[in-house]
Amino acid sequence: MAKGFYTDTTVCIGCKACQVACHQWNELPAADGGRTELSGNSYDNTERLSAVNWRHVKFIEQITEDRSSSGFLQGSRWLMMSDVCKHCVRAGCLEVCPTGAIIRTEFDTVFIQQDVCNGCRACVSACPFGVVDIGHDGKAHKCTLCYDRLQQGREPACAQACPTESIRFGEVTDLLQLAEQRVAQLKGENVDAYIYGKEEIVGGLNSFYLLVDKPEVYGLPSNPELPSHNVDTAFELSGLAAAAIAVTGLAAFRKGRMDEMARAEGND
Amino acid sequence: MWTTNPGSGVALPPQWGWYVILYFFLGGMAGGLMSISAGLELVGDPRDRNALRIVQRLAFPLIIVCAVLLTIDLGTPTRFWHMVFKSERFPSLILKPWSPISLGVWILTIYGSVAFVEYFFPGRIQNRAWTILKGLAGFALAGYTGVLVAGTSNAAWHNARLMGALFLLSGMSTAYALLMLLLPATESTQRKLSDGDFWAVILEGLVLAVMLIGLGSLGRVFWTGWLFGVVFWIGVVGLGLVAPLARHWIAFDPRRAAVCTLAGGLLLRFVIVMSPQFPRVALWHL
Numbered sequence: 001m002a003k004g005f006y007t008d009t010t011v012c013i014g015c016k017a018c019q020v021a022c023h024q025w026n027e028l029p030a031a032d033g034g035r036t037e038l039s040g041n042s043y044d045n046t047e048r049l050s051a052v053n054w055r056h057v058k059f060i061e062q063i064t065e066d067r068s069s070s071g072f073l074q075g076s077r078w079l080m081m082s083d084v085c086k087h088c089v090r091a092g093c094l095e096v097c098p099t100g101a102i103i104r105t106e107f108d109t110v111f112i113q114q115d116v117c118n119g120c121r122a123c124v125s126a127c128p129f130g131v132v133d134i135g136h137d138g139k140a141h142k143c144t145l146c147y148d149r150l151q152q153g154r155e156p157a158c159a160q161a162c163p164t165e166s167i168r169f170g171e172v173t174d175l176l177q178l179a180e181q182r183v184a185q186l187k188g189e190n191v192d193a194y195i196y197g198k199e200e201i202v203g204g205l206n207s208f209y210l211l212v213d214k215p216e217v218y219g220l221p222s223n224p225e226l227p228s229h230n231v232d233t234a235f236e237l238s239g240l241a242a243a244a245i246a247v248t249g250l251a252a253f254r255k256g257r258m259d260e261m262a263r264a265e266g267n268d
Numbered sequence: 269m270w271t272t273n274p275g276s277g278v279a280l281p282p283q284w285g286w287y288v289i290l291y292f293f294l295g296g297m298a299g300g301l302m303s304i305s306a307g308l309e310l311v312g313d314p315r316d317r318n319a320l321r322i323v324q325r326l327a328f329p330l331i332i333v334c335a336v337l338l339t340i341d342l343g344t345p346t347r348f349w350h351m352v353f354k355s356e357r358f359p360s361l362i363l364k365p366w367s368p369i370s371l372g373v374w375i376l377t378i379y380g381s382v383a384f385v386e387y388f389f390p391g392r393i394q395n396r397a398w399t400i401l402k403g404l405a406g407f408a409l410a411g412y413t414g415v416l417v418a419g420t421s422n423a424a425w426h427n428a429r430l431m432g433a434l435f436l437l438s439g440m441s442t443a444y445a446l447l448m449l450l451l452p453a454t455e456s457t458q459r460k461l462s463d464g465d466f467w468a469v470i471l472e473g474l475v476l477a478v479m480l481i482g483l484g485s486l487g488r489v490f491w492t493g494w495l496f497g498v499v500f501w502i503g504v505v506g507l508g509l510v511a512p513l514a515r516h517w518i519a520f521d522p523r524r525a526a527v528c529t530l531a532g533g534l535l536l537r538f539v540i541v542m543s544p545q546f547p548r549v550a551l552w553h554l
Binding site: 041042059060061062063092095096097098099100101115116117118119120121122124125126127128129130132133134137138139140217219221224225227228229230231233234235237238239240241242244245246248249250252253254255256257259260261 | 271272278279280281282283284303304307308310311312313315316342343344345347348350351354355356362364366367368369370373403407411412414415418419420421422425426427429430431432433434435436437440456457459460463464466467468471475
């Protein structure tokens with residue numbers, strides 16, 4: 001049975017306990033040698049998922065443009081979301097990896113074997129969510145969904161640390177049921193909530209989200225495609241180009257030979 | 269409603285730099301050379317032997333340079349062999365035909381083997397099947413690099429379904445140009461190469477135009493901006509397409525035109541590879 005995360009963004013409080021727990025358990029180093037640099041983007045100073053940040057809490061401030069009204073900030077809101085590898089059912093990174101370093105585990109999660117990866121970076125450009133990154137060791141890194149903890153029957157560090165149960169861990173089918181119930185509850189309260197990561201998103205995401213705004217607002221693609229989506233067509237068009245250039249080339253060479261023969265006969 | 273930036277959640281640049289740009293350029297040229305030599309063997313005449321000899325001498329060193337560029341571009345170069353063998357079950361081979369990079373490794377291996385035989389045992393194998401294998405290996409090497417680019421999640425690259433065709437045709441035109449540069453001007457083969465090159469450049473221009481029109485606003489990244497715009501219009505279009513075509517109608521030294529084609533081919537790879545990654549990847553990134 002597939003294991004995964006259900007992240008209910010409506011109860012995330014942006015405490016970053018998940019980021020800290022992930023760093024601690026996986027012994028991830030600090031970025032830039034621990035140099036603190038403020039991004040100027042709300043409370044988000046790690047900015048994205050990377051080789052050393054396998055969890056990333058996004059802070060999205062939505063402020064009304066009308067600042068003159070007496071009700072300034074009414075209608076404004078602060079969205080928070082703990083982002084992570086989606087452990088896609090059809091994973092682009094796994095699909096392209098030429099070394100077999102990226103595998104699907106017995107928990108249906110996507111895992112990078114560090115002793116096999118050679119840092120070719122194909123997975124970096126293949127991931128439509130910008131999850132995989134190359135570390136200073138020259139190898140690709142991302143969330144393992146705490147594979148070592150799962151093997152011991154424990155839940156991932158981030159889910160265990162989350163104080164509001166925004167991050168839930170479990171069987172994906174169970175989590176989806178839970179999420180559907182939550183969506184129904186929120187809709188009853190006139191909140192336009194939905195699940196991001198059902199089957200229409202690259203075959204389904206084993207780490208999926210409950211969102212209350214468009215995916216782009218959270219920095220997620222609304223219609224991500226697998227990198228292989230256009231590969232067959234690209235190969236076929238290359239074949240056509242090869243045929244065209246072969247015909248024109250052979251015709252040019254043949255004409256050249258005929259011209260030479262005609263010239264030689266003329267000289268005779 | 270005013271919304272702050274949620275941070276990246278879309279495809280990251282693969283950090284391709286000059287090793288990859290040079291590989292795409294030299295690999296395309298090497299592929300083109302092999303296919304041209306196969307064509308000359310099929311319908312050429314004995315006077316083309318100097319051109320064939322140049323290809324026999326060049327193809328293998330070129331593919332070695334390509335392999336070196338690809339290896340040093342890896343994050344862990346000592347593990348380059350993981351691309352060919354299953355590291356945990358050596359010597360089992362690994363091939364994922366649906367992955368352009370995995371398929372490309374085998375295209376390189378087959379091309380390298382053909383080039384090796386041609387370099388160390390020139391003329392030893394002479395039959396139609398071998399010639400056709402050479403032609404196909406050349407086309408595959410020149411074209412797959414473009415498919416590799418299209419097989420990414422970056423929107424501009426991903427939607428450029430004609431990228432493989434473009435790289436293949438550009439590889440052919442640069443190979444024609446290199447051969448015309450290296451052959452003595454008096455060789456009768458020059459005329460054949462010149463005619464072949466004419467069609468390669470015409471087709472390349474056509475495919476480039478159709479690709480950019482098809483990409484719409486996504487394609488702007490390749491041909492706008494102060495840097496990439498100038499390089500695209502002057503380098504890729506001016507040097508790479510207009511100059512080699514112009515010599516067919518106006519008095520323009522064919523060798524200079526060939527140099528222009530080579531420069532245009534290199535700059536095409538530069539623009540295609542760098543523009544969607546810039547500024548996250550520096551222009552001088554290796």
